[in-house]
Amino acid sequence: MRALMFGWEFPPHILGGLGTASYGMTKGMAKQDDMEIIFVIPKPWGDEDQSFMKIIGANNTPVVWRDIPWEIAKPRFEKFMNPEEYYRMRDNIYADFNYMHTNDMGCIEFSGRYPNNILEETNNYSIVAGVIARTYEFDVIHAHDWLTYPAGLHAKSVTGKPMVIHVHATEFDRSRGKPNPIVYGIEKDGMDNCDHIICVSEHTRRVVIENYQQPHWKVTAVHNAVEPLSPEIEAIERISGVSDKVVTFLGRITMQKGPEFFVDAATQVIRKTDHIRFVMAGSGDMLDKMIQLVADRGIAHKFHFTGFLRGKQVYEMLKSSDVYVMPSVSEPFGISPLEAMQCNVPSIISYQSGCSEILHNVVKTDYWDVDSMADAIYSICTYPAMADHLKVEGKKEVDNIKWEDAGLKIRKIYDSLV
């Protein structure tokens, strides 16, 4: 079974949960003996782990024929792929894209992030997909999130192979129910024309069925999993100068993640106790508002902002926490509580997040139920049995959520389509 996957992010250069999930999933699927994966991303950095699959960079794929000698191509591409791939792809240019802005190699440049001209980038991505689809042999197409749906559809129309789309988030989650019509249109088009839809939770599956009018038989939920922690991360020690308990919110500070509910819960707790501190880590469009809110509530002496954390810093923050809170208003899956549990941190999550469907050893509340959230925070920080039990049982539980199992479920779907 050979799969051609279209993604947007890939570790170690990630901006959100999509990259982490893509990595874990492909790695888990690669454990199947007869599975070959070609993973397309807009812009590889060259330090991605390619041990279990092949990464093709959209920005290394020619769409305009240029006469490039081997001596130039080799040093330019060997960091990313076998330079011969460049020539193979060059033989499959299918139309005249000279009107496009291309570089000296005949390739389109990509930012690989989420720039303002993201719609243009997704369009370019689908032009590139046409070349890639003509070059490689594969049995199934797998597209991750709306940015890659046009690319996937293009590949499907070129080859006639079945296409699976993987919904990591919908526009409804990102916008709290007020979708951008263009994005919605792209998502809907992808879902209407693909052969199967995989959602990261039952919650997302319902959104897809109800808000995108998809037939229920076409939509399957496959819950995400987590990669085991590397020994290097396991070795990180708690850093904390205060003896107070630390309660952490970690994620993008945006409407979807419900940061204001965290501030409200913190207000309740801080008014009543003096041994608990709160940390809001991350950045986002609501950060300034949150700083203002904390100041208005008069809790700034016990409430801290760290700004954006990357790589190892995330784990340092988690390992230094006593409670992790994810009050998301609408979270398709939410991988971060699982990471917190891996670091032995008890988690409080909202019922409105997809991971609450599979996690047992966490405290669940409604995102708006600030009283209950405050109560749970107090309880974990005050009753040692609660914290100990959640730490031990949570770790045990999360260690059993493996990508291999998710990979097998995805494989079943492939098999049914091919």
Added chain:
Amino acid sequence: MKTICFYFQVHQPFRLKRYRFFNIGSDHYYYDDYANEDILQQIAARSYIPANRMLLDLINQNKGKFKVAFSISGVALEQMEIYTPEVIDGFRELSKTGDVEFLTETYAHSLASLFDTEEFQNQVKHHAGRIEMLFDQKPTVVRNTELIYSDEIAETVYDMGYTKMITEGAKHILGWKSPNYVYQATTRPKMKVLLKNSRFSDDIAYRFSNYSWNEYPLTADKFISWIASTPAEEQVVNLFMNYETLGNLQPAHSGIFEFVKALPRFASEKGIGFSTPSEALDTLTPIGAVNVPNTISWADEERDVSAWLGNKLQQSALKALYEMGERVRLCTDRRLKQDWVYLQTSDHFHYMSTKHFGSGESQFSPYMSPYDAFNNYMNVLSDFIGRVDAQYPDTVDNEELNALLTTIHNQEMEIKRLQTELKTVIGSNEELLLERSGKKKATTK
């Protein structure tokens, strides 16, 4: 002659209301009155009232041939007095027939037997007193909470003056032995024990309305013939179950009431009688000892206490609770003592069980998750502990406090004694004075 021994458990906990940590220290009322009333009235209407009526009819029809026993926890009795007094009237009428026995148990339906022997004894005494007051019969058979039993508990109960107990016929303690005999406790051979027949009890309690059971539907005829076909020398079949089985766990439309109604007729055809636990224990001789070094109960497949003590949450909550025992007994505040009883009810700890994750959590739990249950309980307990500490400073340890209290008590007695003495002295002095003044007057005259 074989005999069937029916015993029904009646219990309802005082469920706690949603108690947040900001209530600690300011709100001292812990119970969800609405839920408690609602649940009790529903169960009474569906189960207790129709079942009481049916049993009364059966007893009257069969005139001494049909007998049952009940164990009603103290906290259930208190709730019935408040919300459904008609159920208590029903039990009273049953008691008057003379064919119904009431057992004694821990008043709070508590796990005191595992943590606090003194508390356990107090609760059993308290409960026995309550039963005697309400139903005019002195209980002679002890049923510990959830049929929890061990050699040690048997000793404690025996030392309290009881010689009859009932418990679970757990497979791992019986081995090849049959539960259909009277046994004696290893440590106290005079203590006689009746064991629950799990198979027949569960046929009624759990499998009765299960369509996928190969014996469905279960008829009285078939059921009695199963009992009749047990080896002839087996004397007693103990059917112990929750009273709610009749009408609630097995709803009326499943035919459970008709099934029970038909039992006496088929039983008498096969020559099988009915008796109460105390009759069975009095008339039958024990055939051997039952050795229970590790605690058993009637819960779950394991028949152990892991449903209440299985995880750290439960263990630490129980530890925190029973650490207060000695101190609470030194207190005299009535409301405090009442809360102490209500908070001991085993159900609170059962709600914290994480044993059944994934396979449908405790179906009776009012909480969304075990963590929720623990959280709420610990908040309540924190407030309770605060109130206990407010009674006497917690810097004084229990022994010292006890000594101080005894001193105060003794001094009070001493003062009273001295006061009365003083009065008599003053009295006699006055008399003396009067006498003298009388004499003086006499002499001056």
